[in-house]
Amino acid sequence: HRKAIGCKWIFKIKENPDGTVNKYKARLVAKGFLQKPGFDFTETFSPVIKPVTVRIILTLAVTYKWAVQQIDINNAFLNGILQEEVYMTQPTGFEVSDKSLVCKLHKSLYGLKQAPRAWYDKLTQTLLQMGFVKSKCDPSLLVHHQQGACTYVLIYVDDILITGSAPHLIKDLIDKLNVKFALKQLGEVDYFLGIQVHHKPSGSLLLHQSKYINDLLNKTKMENCKPIGSPMVNSCRLSKFGTDSMQDPSLYRSTVGALQYATITRPDIAYSVNKVCQFMAHPLESHWKAVKRILRYLKGTVHYGLLLQPSSSSPPFSLRAYSDADWATDQDDRRSTSGSCIFFGQNLVSWGSKKQQLVARSSTEAEYRSMANTTAELLWIQSLLQELQVPFHTPTLLCDNISAVSLAHNPILHSRTKHIELDIHFVREKVLSKHLHVLHVPASDQLADPLTKPLSPSNYATIRVKLKVFPCFETP
Structure with a gap:
């Protein structure tokens, strides 16, 4: 017997580095605190890039004069595939006339305990299919070596840095990712994780x-x-x-x-x-x-x-x-x-x-x-x-x-x-x-x-x- 978890709307003002308003954002989130371990979710851990790794990769980039591109995946967590069966109440403003109906979630939603892990799995699987290899020292760093050229991808949830020795391979990778996920190309890195x-x-x-x-x-x-x-x-x-x-x-x-x-x-x-x-x-x-x-x-x-x-x-x-x-x-x-x-x-x-x-x-x-x-x-x-x-x-x-x-x-x-x-x-x-x-x-x-x-x-x-x-x- 499963109980539907609640949901609510979150409204936020996104700011630029100088404090000016970037955009007004509304997002539907699930009330993940009502989920029961082993029932609605099992694993929740999601790796993030270590600061040391970022500094080492940036040192290589400035030494070899590589460009460091930044991309941001729109609504990243909505791409994750749910392995568990999760039900949610109808969102405010989008109810149907029959109030007894609930929503069954196929993909993850912000607020769910397993959302970060489901997204990390989805993104890394996509990159592994493209020939990337996960670093054993830091699983949020993915490396691709091809005909003497190397490409590095650093993942911190939905913020991604891409650098490497061949600009055409980086452009090609961003285009391929853009087909799979809706993303924003933020160009050369200038504001990353605050x-x-x-x-x-x-x-x-x-x-x-x-x-x-x-x-x-x-x-x-x-x-x-x-x-x-x-x-x-x-x-x-x-x-x-x-x-x-x-x-x-x-x-x-x-x-x-x-x-x-x-x-x-x-x-x-x-x-x-x-x-x-x-x-x-x-x-x-x-x-x-x-x-x-x-x-x-x-x-x-x-x-x-x-x-x-x-x-x-x-x-x-x-x-x-x-x-x-x-x-x-x-x-x-x-x-x-x-x-x-x-x-x-x-x-x-x-x-x-x-x-x-x-x-x-x-x-x-x-x-x-x-x-x-x-x-x-x-x-x-x-x-x-x-x-x-x-x-x-x-x-x-x-x-x-x-x-x-x-x-x-x-x-x-x-x-x-x-x-x-x-x-x-x-x-x-x-x-x-x-x-x-x-x-x-x-x-x-x-x-x-x-x-x-x-x-x-x-x-x-x-x-x-x-x-x-x-x-x-x-x-x-």
Whole structure:
């Protein structure tokens, strides 16, 4: 016995990047929250492209001077084929005289739990029939190699980027997709997932989120705030214990969640955003004060973004990773903070700032854990580049802790290191098989340092340059 789920109309005003009205949109959505698992739907997971993959493909595009085309599928989810039997009540304004009748859905509808998955399956099946192959490292990247020419398709739900070495093959692919689905050709990429893509005369791309950040400042009523030189006070030591509970914790959570998305083009705020994310459960006024400081910093650097430059030398490309850790800095549980950044050629493609899962008993242990995590990310990038048939040099991992570097080369295992043996063997295996070079770097040249601790405003201009964050309207 099945129950029909409800539906309703959603009205929305779509805006352009500059805030002007693009169009007024009406869409019929199903009330998917009434669906029962295993009955109306089974699988709902739908993969989306990883930001690292996008940065790597864009680096290849600027280096080889490929055009990056963007297409948007109209009403994408309506193309998905439903595997399950789903019934829905009649939509308002389109009822027939017999009110007891319901609609049986053959294709998916916005609002259904399985709609994103059904659409992803439909689109990838179409591309696989055209000879594309799904990447094993990132299933939202589809690759096509034909007579020495390659075409890459990046899928983020209904937003699609297409690039490759042969413009006629890209045009041919877009024409074929246009036959299957109604699509909008948006031309050369300039606004993708809330990220603005600024094309510089030098051929570089600058990815920034000015509109997104301005909207966030307006939402938090910080649009007229006074800018400040760094996102966090360098003496800042936040704790989860305190009596000054925040009046509106949902404002804290939504603002911090929005700031997380801003880190896609802003590695310079990665550490401070990671820090304020640790207090979502019970935010205090002191935590909110730290969030407001990040917003003040963004106010002064709203037009800054991540620069992707063409590789200066011919392939093979270089892969350089910096790994750092700040030992036992957490006031409450004495866990360490790991930071890492990975450069593909001269472009920063991956970075992270994360509190470690376990308490480290020495600074060497904290650094080594961070090295192991960075190595894992490097291996994933290596696998992706091998799949894309992109030549690269053996990756180099740079760390400023001499003991951690020597442990990678000489596994002197004793009582003080045996509890981190797994990490030691994991990194050492790569070093022995010549798949990784681990080198020492002086602390002054450690580029992952801003991802592990707050630094003073006087250093921040230099930090931004090191992390490839530049303003939109002047060449670095």
